[in-house]
Amino acid sequence: MRLSKTFSVLGLLLGAILFALSLTPSLIPRTALMQGVLAGTSFTFGYVIGLFMHWLWNYFELPDIPLSPGVRRVLKRLALVACICLIIIFLWQGAHWQNSVRALMGMQPVTGIGPFTVGSVALLVFLTFWVMGKGFRRVIHAVTKYLSVHIPERVALLIGLLVAVALYWGILNGVLLKVGVHIVSVIWEKHDQAIAEGLKAPEDPNKVGGADSLLTWKSVGHQGRRFLTLGPSVEDIREVAGLGKEPIRVFVGLRAAETPLQRAFLALAELKRLNAFDREILLIATPTGEGWLDPGAINSLEFLYRGDVATVATQYSFLPSPIALLTDNQYGLDSARALFKVIYEYWEELPVETRPRLYLFGLSLGAQLSEASFDFYDIIDDPIDGVLWAGPPFGTGIWRIITDSRDPGTPAWLPQFKGGEVVRFGNQYGGYLGQEPWGSFRIAFLQHASDPIVFFDLRWMFQMPDWLERPRGPDVSPDLYWFPIVTMLQLLADLNLGIAPLGFGHRYAPEGYVLAWMALTEPPDWSDEELKRLREKLRTYPVR
Known part of the structure; x- marks a missing residue:
């Protein structure tokens, strides 16, 4: 098959596995377009891992498995069929997984996730990365070929790699990023005026x-x-x-x-x-x-x-x-x-x-x-x-220290720290708990368990997040499982805030702020009826 000659079969197989796993739920719902970008990126990661494993095998000069050419062709075809079946099965299951998140957020269920859109976008993303990779290899090869006449081949290869990295970094960061930021700056400055x-x-x-x-x-x-x-x-x-x-x-x-x-x-x-x-x-x-x-x-x-x-x-x-x-x-x-x-x-x-x-x-x-x-x-x-800090990004600073040092038995998505004497955590359902009296100086964190901005961390590429341990936050899908690489990519895709409704993800609702300010500042003389009127009134104001 021409496909197996152009692409690495091992890369395609690992790419299909990561593609399929990317369809499982994460913290917030995804559009078909974003799912396609995520699936294509996941497929690319799997493909690169397959290429690296193949290169490593050859680098150590390990012997090939003794198989006849006919058997090899059959195995390659079976692997490609397995890739296609795996992707189709997981695409069919994708709607159920997305609905497991949507149900927790009070959203209408979907009957499908747009498999044609997902597949087309994923293919476009993968081919874009593949073309970039081919260009990267050609730069390395050209530099290595030119220098290997004068210096040892392995030294030439290393220099070729460094030249390729510098060239691509210069184009992506020094040209495209700067031009993009400049264009955005001009647009937003005019908007501000x-x-x-x-x-x-x-x-x-x-x-x-x-x-x-x-x-x-x-x-x-x-x-x-x-x-x-x-x-x-x-x-x-x-x-x-x-x-x-x-x-x-x-x-x-x-x-x-x-x-x-x-x-x-x-x-x-x-x-x-x-x-x-x-x-x-x-x-x-x-x-x-x-x-x-x-x-x-x-x-x-x-x-x-x-x-x-x-x-x-x-x-x-x-x-x-x-x-x-x-x-x-x-x-x-x-x-x-x-x-x-x-x-x-x-x-x-x-x-x-x-x-x-x-x-x-x-x-x-x-x-x-x-x-x-x-x-x-x-x-x-x-x-x-x-202080009241809502949705602190990427678990940095005080948030990270306190969450990592939380009292035993308290979950990462709603931790307690030293009995709540100074710092307390809450969400859209309440919280702000502590065994000790809250002192005169108070720190309150308002965070949703489904907020990817708060809980994203590069560590989750190879380590299961502690906020996935049981019990989970009430707005986190029970069908969310940790997979190496894929979960981190899913959270990275979630950073675009998806289509989460107000009160979930990184969108904080007035009702959540009412609970936070009530706990933090203890305003006097508010009856249940007045608080009900307040919540209804707050919904009439713009949220942006």
């Missing part, structure tokens, strides 16, 4: 962006204008809680000043102008890459404290979080640290009896930057009241 219809500058001169404000309406940026405009009004708060006042929101855009420190001092000046330090709660919120702050987080806190809240944030990038993480991460750190330092130092000098309770908040990249915005040793003499 555009003033959307309905987001008009406030008529009240005292509000941010108004006539008496230190900040112009244009300088706060697109996400800043949404943040300042689309929150609850005093009428909304009174409708739910009976009493209320207008919340204070301050957002300093990237164009408002040249440096993070200058923007931080602008934020402080605006807070002082608006008498924000007279409020009961002062919240320093760290946005995601383009300046977005989760409305559910801020709205819920403002309702719970009947508007007696001041929230401040500064923008550090125009780019979406994944790109900002690669390009503007240090600038984001500088911005978060500058804002915390300026606000904290002013707050620290205020009378303890009358100053507001100070909290920090961040979601995703915002949580990572918020965590890095202060040093515990800097606040140990006069600690803030607490």
